[in-house]
Amino acid sequence: MGQTIAEKIFSTHLRDEPFPGTYVLDLDRVLCHEITTPVAIADLQWRGKDRVFDPDCIKAVIDHVTPAKDSKTATQGKMLREWARRHEIKDFFDVGRNGVCHALFPEKGFIRPGFTVIMGDSHTCTHGAFGAFAAGVGTTDLEVGILKGVCAFRKPNTIRVNLEGSLAQGVYAKDVILYVIGQLGVNGATDRVIEFRGSVVDGMSMEARMTLCNMAIEAGGTSGICLPDMTTVNYLWPFISSDYPDKEAALKDFSRWHSDADAEYEKVLDFDVCDLEPQVTFDYKPDCVKSVGEMAGTPVDQVYIGTCTNGRIEDLRVAAEILKGRKLADTVRGIVSPATPKIFQDALAEGIIQVFMDAGFCVTNPTCGACLGMSNGVLAEGEVCASTSNRNFNGRMGKGGMVHLMSPSTAAATAVKGVITDARRI
Ligand SMILES: CC(C)[C@H](C(=O)O)[C@@H](O)C(=O)O
Numbered sequence: 001m002g003q004t005i006a007e008k009i010f011s012t013h014l015r016d017e018p019f020p021g022t023y024v025l026d027l028d029r030v031l032c033h034e035i036t037t038p039v040a041i042a043d044l045q046w047r048g049k050d051r052v053f054d055p056d057c058i059k060a061v062i063d064h065v066t067p068a069k070d071s072k073t074a075t076q077g078k079m080l081r082e083w084a085r086r087h088e089i090k091d092f093f094d095v096g097r098n099g100v101c102h103a104l105f106p107e108k109g110f111i112r113p114g115f116t117v118i119m120g121d122s123h124t125c126t127h128g129a130f131g132a133f134a135a136g137v138g139t140t141d142l143e144v145g146i147l148k149g150v151c152a153f154r155k156p157n158t159i160r161v162n163l164e165g166s167l168a169q170g171v172y173a174k175d176v177i178l179y180v181i182g183q184l185g186v187n188g189a190t191d192r193v194i195e196f197r198g199s200v201v202d203g204m205s206m207e208a209r210m211t212l213c214n215m216a217i218e219a220g221g222t223s224g225i226c227l228p229d230m231t232t233v234n235y236l237w238p239f240i241s242s243d244y245p246d247k248e249a250a251l252k253d254f255s256r257w258h259s260d261a262d263a264e265y266e267k268v269l270d271f272d273v274c275d276l277e278p279q280v281t282f283d284y285k286p287d288c289v290k291s292v293g294e295m296a297g298t299p300v301d302q303v304y305i306g307t308c309t310n311g312r313i314e315d316l317r318v319a320a321e322i323l324k325g326r327k328l329a330d331t332v333r334g335i336v337s338p339a340t341p342k343i344f345q346d347a348l349a350e351g352i353i354q355v356f357m358d359a360g361f362c363v364t365n366p367t368c369g370a371c372l373g374m375s376n377g378v379l380a381e382g383e384v385c386a387s388t389s390n391r392n393f394n395g396r397m398g399k400g401g402m403v404h405l406m407s408p409s410t411a412a413a414t415a416v417k418g419v420i421t422d423a424r425r426i
């Protein structure tokens, strides 16, 4: 019987099967940020086990609240910084060089097809866009990962999501994934891997595939995953060119990480996206999704463009295209957080930052900040935010605040009008 890509990654990384159905895998990457890793560090220290399995496989960043906003966040940063120094973790990204983990680490070429990746962060599934098995874990798993370079998982039952057809003008990866989550429900993929396939995925950039995989967890998925192809090779080429004679050779090597034609899936879902409209969430769960037309006219107080879902250069380009020559509505505050310093610099070079500033946006440094209501744009009670992020839980961006998730294009159009707006009709 054939294997899915996730099964292939499991069988090539299997260290142990202590109980039937529990697989202990060798890890290629343990990613760390300043919110969850200090808790693991403190516990390892307390146990007298302040060690790391391999400093080269561990990558760390201060990204959630940076620069620190208070003593608590300063201490979290300090703990991560000192730990990285103590264990000679070279790839540690501090103020000035730091960005949102799920944008920064791929951009640095740290994620490759066939890799096993864990992090103490629920959106670690993002890295599956490269054909990796990437999962968010809790503190105990993170500690074991840091110490031993292994992590236990259950059998990777896979839901295959076939995305066929072509996206209409003004419809993006974010709309696709919001729609898919709406169909699956927030628990529809719990403990499952979501394998994204089909002509729509084949035609997507790595950035768009990351947007897809990023939100797999919002349907409960352990990981999202895409099969590596020439788009993957092209993205990684600056980092892998010395490993292969040419791109064709890299592509051939990457094709090890393809699901077999006779692989078994728990479920196969087919979606034709030809008629898909831009999607917007309502209420406090990411599967509460409507088409933009149904949400149009809803007033917002703030528009937030950024995060590990949609803070990449493509996203800023799309938003700037709409904002060019236009101004924010009087009633709206606009905040844009480019997800990494490179994205910020590229946006500067392309004149995109200028467009945002001319429109009246506040441009922040690369950070999660407002996404989880920690800094740089927390909502007041009763306020509404149009956001390109991935979660609309009650109070996430501030107590009593409401978040509507949408694409950068819809967010930009909404910023201009002050009410949720279909960017195709602006
Ligand atoms: C802080 C971290 C644990 C959290 C997560 O795991 O997702 C954050 O990134 C979020 O998006 O809420």
Ligand code: SF4
Residues within 6 Å of the ligand: 064, 100, 101, 102, 121, 123, 307, 308, 309, 367, 368, 369, 371, 372, 389, 390
């Ligand atoms: S940008 Fe938001 S969703 Fe992504 S890692 Fe940061 S807080 Fe979590």
